[in-house]
Amino acid sequence: MSAVIVSLVALGLFCAVFxxxxxxxxxxxxxxxxxEGSQFVNSVLDLCPIFxxxxxxxxxxxxxxxxxxxxxxxxxRVKSPYPRGERCSVMMPDGATMTFDVFEPHKxxxxxxxFTMVLCPGxxxxxxxxxxxxxxxxxxxxxxxxxxxxxxxxxxxxPLTSSRMFTYGCxxxxxxxxxxxxxxxxxxxxxxxxxxMGGNVVVKYVGxxxxxxxxxxxxxxxxxxxxxxxxxxxxxxWAHLRRMYGYAMTCNQKKMLRRHxxxxxxxxxxEKHNIDADQVLAATSLYELDEAYGRRRAGFKSVKExxxxxxxxxxINQISLPMFLLNATDDPLVPPPLVEIGKQYAMSHxxxxxxxxxxxxxxxFFESGILTPDPITWLDRSALQYxxxxxxxxxxxxxxxxxxxxx
Numbered sequence: 024m025s026a027v028i029v030s031l032v033a034l035g036l037f038c039a040v041f042x043x044x045x046x047x048x049x050x051x052x053x054x055x056x057x058x059e060g061s062q063f064v065n066s067v068l069d070l071c072p073i074f075x076x077x078x079x080x081x082x083x084x085x086x087x088x089x090x091x092x093x094x095x096x097x098x099x100r101v102k103s104p105y106p107r108g109e110r111c112s113v114m115m116p117d118g119a120t121m122t123f124d125v126f127e128p129h130k131x132x133x134x135x136x137x138f139t140m141v142l143c144p145g146x147x148x149x150x151x152x153x154x155x156x157x158x159x160x161x162x163x164x165x166x167x168x169x170x171x172x173x174x175x176x177x178x179x180x181x182p183l184t185s186s187r188m189f190t191y192g193c194x195x196x197x198x199x200x201x202x203x204x205x206x207x208x209x210x211x212x213x214x215x216x217x218x219x220m221g222g223n224v225v226v227k228y229v230g231x232x233x234x235x236x237x238x239x240x241x242x243x244x245x246x247x248x249x250x251x252x253x254x255x256x257x258x259x260x261w262a263h264l265r266r267m268y269g270y271a272m273t274c275n276q277k278k279m280l281r282r283h284x285x286x287x288x289x290x291x292x293x294e295k296h297n298i299d300a301d302q303v304l305a306a307t308s309l310y311e312l313d314e315a316y317g318r319r320r321a322g323f324k325s326v327k328e329x330x331x332x333x334x335x336x337x338x339i340n341q342i343s344l345p346m347f348l349l350n351a352t353d354d355p356l357v358p359p360p361l362v363e364i365g366k367q368y369a370m371s372h373x374x375x376x377x378x379x380x381x382x383x384x385x386x387x388f389f390e391s392g393i394l395t396p397d398p399i400t401w402l403d404r405s406a407l408q409y410x411x412x413x414x415x416x417x418x419x420x421x422x423x424x425x426x427x428x429x430x
Contacts, residue, residue, distance in 0.1 A: 052077050056369040056377040063345070064376050064424045070412035071405075077222075078401050080382045082393045088353030089264065091384025099153025101389075102398045104160040108150065108171075114311045119185035121196040122173045124150040125204070126159050132166030134418050137211040138240075139168040139204055140410070143197050143221030145386065147189070147245075147275055149173040154218070154386060154400075161403050167410070168211065170204050172197055172221075176279045178286075183283050186292045190321055191220055191251050192333025194228035201228075201238060212417070214410055215242040219356075219386060222247030223335045226346075230338030236424065241345040241413045243406050246386050248357045249339070249364040252330035255310050263355045269309050276312060277304055288316075296320050342380050344424055346375040347401065347409045351383035374423050378405065 048352065057064040068074055084090045108126035115121055118251055132138055140162055144155050150171035159169045173181065176188035189196075201213065217225035222244030229235050229242060249256040256270035280287050280303065288300045296319045306312035310326065317327035331337065348369060350362045362379065369377035380388070380401070388403075389396035416422050 025136070030111055030397045038265060051381055053381075054379045056366045057375065058370055059375050061373045063217065063374050064102055064393075066378060066416060066421065067345075067409065067412045070415055071408045073401075073405050073408050074378055075108065078380050078382065078388075081388055081389055081391065081396045084394070085383050085389055085396070086353075088351065088355050088382065088384040088387075089388025091351075091353070091382065091389060092268075092355055093384075094389065095154060095384065095387040100157040100373055100398060100400070101396055103153040103157045105151075106160050106163060107157050108159075108169075111203065113203055115185070115195060115199065117185050117187070119175060119183070119187060119196075120181070121175065121199050122178070122181050123200045123203075124171050124173065125207075126150075126163055126169045126171070128166045128168050129163045130166055132414070134414055135170070136414065136418065137208065138166070138214065138410075138414060139170060139208060139211045139333050140214045140216050141197075141201050141204055142171045143215075143217040144171065144174065144177075145219030145221055146191075146272065147174060147177050147279060148218070148221075149177040151178065157398065157400070158406070161399055161407060162410075164406055165411070166252075167214075168208070170200055172200050176283055179282060183286050186286050186289070187320060188279060188283065188287060190333060191330075192227055193321075193337070194224055194231065197224050197228050198235075201235075205238065213239045214413065215239050215404065217242075217244050218249065219248075221245050223249065223251070223333075223349075226339055227333075227335040227345060230335055230340075230342050233341055236342065236344045239344055240417055240422065241347065241410075242342075243347045243349075243409060244365075245349045245402060245406065246351070246354060246357060247335075247348075247365075248361045249334065250330075250336040250361060251333045252327060252358070255313070255330065256360055257360065258309060258356075263358065265355060265358070266308070270307055273306055273309050273312050276309075277306065280304070280316070292320070335364070336364055339364075340372075343372065343374060345413060345422065346372075347406070348375065348377040349380075349405065351385070351388070353382055354385045356385040394413045 108124040113121045162169050174189035215225045222390040318326050323329040348365045365377045369375045388401040390401045391397045
């Protein structure tokens with residue numbers, strides 16, 4: 024009898040693990056969203072076979088969006104290189120010191136052209152974050168220069184020189200990096216690349232002033248959520264453990280606030296912006312943190328006003344620049360209701376493409392292998408393949424947005 028009980032328990036555990044890892048869900052080709060009949064997107068797809076191929080995540084754990092996200096967040100990339108670049112700094116009008124790193128290509132691009140990816144990392148990340156390091160090295164190997172923004176407060180080695188840290192939608196630092204890169208390399212062509220929150224920043228930077236379209240060949244927005252207000256509201260829900268992820272991100276931001284306490288939460292800052300430091304450090308959700316600190320320091324009367332100002336949702340529809348949007352269905356931080364915003368944009372704008380995979384989680388996209396994935400992720404490969412397609416069309420003078428300075 025005991026043997027039967029043990030067998031039933033073992034069977035139950037096996038079924039639970041089988042379901043938890045989503046092993047019954049088959050890997051498939053990505054879903055593509057774009058405006059029907061778009062000649063430009065069809066040209067891009069002809070040059071990007073990766074979007075028509077099956078994305079194969081690691082066999083044992085790769086179909087779990089939670090594990091993809093957790094492994095990315097805690098372990099980063101497999102065998103991640105740590106490229107060495109030149110650190111640059113720009114003094115912002117309010118006294119903040121913005122820094123970014125420039126990584127030169129390892130070889131001349133096959134087209135003989137000069138191309139620079141200007142990259143905005145995800146929340147609280149920098150050029151030293153492992154997934155950024157992997158992407159930078161991969162781009163360098165393909166002949167691209169990469170400039171990476173370091174979010175204010177993200178680097179412990181770089182002291183803050185003003186009483187503010189990064190915010191969800193502030194584009195000033197990214198814009199300063201773009202202008203500095205163009206000054207340093209006047210003959211280069213730019214590609215804007217944003218990861219997660221950085222995708223929101225890049226898209227918002229272009230959308231809030233359409234004259235900035237002329238600075239770029241294209242934009243790539245990878246795993247962003249499009250609407251801060253809706254994202255924070257969804258983060259309050261326990262479904263798919265979103266509240267847990269929100270708590271973890273809140274703790275991470277509070278850690279940064281503690282590290283820079285004297286300048287970010289000093290007595291003069293508290294008095295000037297009506298901030299209660301105890302309430303800030305007691306926050307357990309992003310909404311509570313933004314009510315106690317974020318919106319006050321940024322000068323907004325309400326959290327809603329702060330989120331609306333921070334979101335690219337309200338300016339993305341003005342953009343006609345070629346744009347690649349990537350999201351995963353099982354992303355626990357960016358659930359399907361948020362991705363609908365990107366889908367609607369892609370299906371109504373001739374030069375945009377949204378690619379949605381079944382698996383990948385949030386910035387994971389590990390692929391191949393049984394337990395140990397490949398060092399280069401599907402996200403890395405898809406972004407580089409899109410970039411190569413844009414270069415090919417640019418060199419052939421077939422980009423739809425032909426106001427660029429030609430060589």
